[in-house]
Amino acid sequence: MLILNQTDLTPALFILNGIPGLEDMHVWISFPFCSMYVVAVVGNCGLLYLICYEDSLHRPMYYFLAMLSFTDLVMCSSTIPKALCIFWFHLKKIEFDECLVQMFFVHTFTGMESGVLMLMALDRYVAICYPLQYSIILTNPVIAKIGFATFLRGVLLIIPFTFLTKRLPYCRGNIIPHTYCDHMSVAKLSCGNVKVNVIYGLMVALLIGGFDILCITISYTMILRAVVSLSSADAQQKAFSTCTAHICAIVFSYSPAFFSFFSHRFGGHTIPPSCHIIVANIYLLLPPTMNPVVYGVKTKQIRNCVLRILSGSKEIL
Numbered sequence: 024m025l026i027l028n029q030t031d032l033t034p035a036l037f038i039l040n041g042i043p044g045l046e047d048m049h050v051w052i053s054f055p056f057c058s059m060y061v062v063a064v065v066g067n068c069g070l071l072y073l074i075c076y077e078d079s080l081h082r083p084m085y086y087f088l089a090m091l092s093f094t095d096l097v098m099c100s101s102t103i104p105k106a107l108c109i110f111w112f113h114l115k116k117i118e119f120d121e122c123l124v125q126m127f128f129v130h131t132f133t134g135m136e137s138g139v140l141m142l143m144a145l146d147r148y149v150a151i152c153y154p155l156q157y158s159i160i161l162t163n164p165v166i167a168k169i170g171f172a173t174f175l176r177g178v179l180l181i182i183p184f185t186f187l188t189k190r191l192p193y194c195r196g197n198i199i200p201h202t203y204c205d206h207m208s209v210a211k212l213s214c215g216n217v218k219v220n221v222i223y224g225l226m227v228a229l230l231i232g233g234f235d236i237l238c239i240t241i242s243y244t245m246i247l248r249a250v251v252s253l254s255s256a257d258a259q260q261k262a263f264s265t266c267t268a269h270i271c272a273i274v275f276s277y278s279p280a281f282f283s284f285f286s287h288r289f290g291g292h293t294i295p296p297s298c299h300i301i302v303a304n305i306y307l308l309l310p311p312t313m314n315p316v317v318y319g320v321k322t323k324q325i326r327n328c329v330l331r332i333l334s335g336s337k338e339i340l
Contacts, residue, residue, distance in 0.1 A: 032192035036118050037209070041109045043200040044297045053110035056304070059312040060103045066315025067092040070325070077328050083161040084150070085325075087143045088318060090170050091272070094135045095311030101128040102307050106202040122204040123185045129203060129307070130184060131177045133280075134231045136310065138173035140273055141235040144242040147266050152249045180227050187223060191215045201300055203307075232280070239273065268321040275313045279306035 041049055070092045074080045102125070108114040117125070150157050184206050191213035201208045206224060210217045243266075250262045283302050286294050319325055 032194055033189070034119055034193050034197040036116050036197065037122050037204070037212075038115045038198045039105070039109055039117055039202060039204070040115060040198050040200050041106070041202055042297050042300045044295060049110040052301075053107055056103060056110070056308065057107055059308050060099060060107075062316070063095060063099050063308065063311035066319070067096045067311060069329075070315050070318065071096075073325060073328050079324055080328065083157070083166055084143075084146055086163075086166050087139060087146055087170075090173075091136070091139045091143070091314060094132050094139055095314060097128065098132040098136060099308050099311040101125055101132065102203040102304070106304065109202060117204065122209065123189060126188065126204040126206055126209065127181055127185050130206060130227075131181045133307070134177035134181060134227075135174055136276060137231055137235045138176060139170075140269070140276060141238045142169060142173060143269050143272070144239040147269060148242040148246055150265065151246050151262050177231070180230060183223060184220075184227075187220050191217065191220075200296060202304055205303065228284070236277070264321075268318045271317045271321070272310065272314050275317075276306075276310045279303075279309060 040046075042052065045052065071089055074085045074089045074092075105117070105125070146161065149160050153160065188206065188209055191210060192215045193212050194214040195212045197212065199208050199212065206220070210220045246262075246266065250259050253259045253262065279302050283299065283306060286299065286302075319329060
């Protein structure tokens with residue numbers, strides 16, 4: 024039953040319907056979701072612990088990695104626990120204000136994820152193109168300032184979403200065909216004019232995603248030029264190997280984002296809604312799951328720290 028505040032047509036609650044068309048498979052879908060979430064939490068908490076307590080990891084590259092791990096933790100934890108409650112216990116109700124809070128966290132920290140990846144690309148650019156000035160350019164105060172600026176950018180650009188969504192009248196029901204409160208999924212339930220919401224959403228996507236992708240592209244173009252100019256093949260391989268994990272993180276983050284963006288606009292009715300919902304969840308779950316694994320495997324310093332801790336624990340046992 025739709026519960027409305029008669030004065031402003033604001034619903035008291037929404038119903039998150041999970042993945043439309045796949046309701047009978049919710050329990051089965053929940054297993055990979057839960058497994059990936061556990062890996063994401065354990066892996067990112069482990070990275071944060073290592074970077075915090077290992078002196079050898081107190082360097083700019085790992086400070087940015089800590090920002091990425093924290094962002095990944097918040098990003099997946101703001102959606103996956105609720106999705107699992109929907110799949111396992113059919114707890115689909117979410118209050119209107121709680122929905123707005125979830126929407127704010129999801130969009131703020133997806134923007135933060137993109138921003139941190141951009142900062143990590145700049146870090147690799149400075150490390151490879153200006154190795155002698157690396158520690159002078161990227162000092163701790165500079166890292167703290169640009170990290171805070173990236174977070175502040177996300178907050179300031181996403182806050183208007185909550186006000187734009189809250190002002191809308193809702194008279195098309197209160198069932199959201201999604202596992203979490205996405206901005207446009209909520210706005211589509213309104214019988215008011217959502218043109219401002221659509222335009223502002225595209226503008227934010229360009230200001231955050233477009234700007235970050237441009238900076239990443241320029242950084243790697245300059246890195247490629249610097250690596251190619253090296254005379255030694257070993258030096259070229261060593262320089263490029265320091266970027267491998269970051270390139271993987273970019274692929275994991277932007278691939279589902281691009282698919283979701285273009286399929287919504289050009290896929291028409293050829294792609295079922297369930298596919299859009301699954302990809303949207305993968306977008307929030309795949310990077311937090313894979314980033315700790317990739318950085319643990321590809322980064323020698325992190326791998327050595329983990330092996331040392333494990334061998335130390337075995338000696339104690």
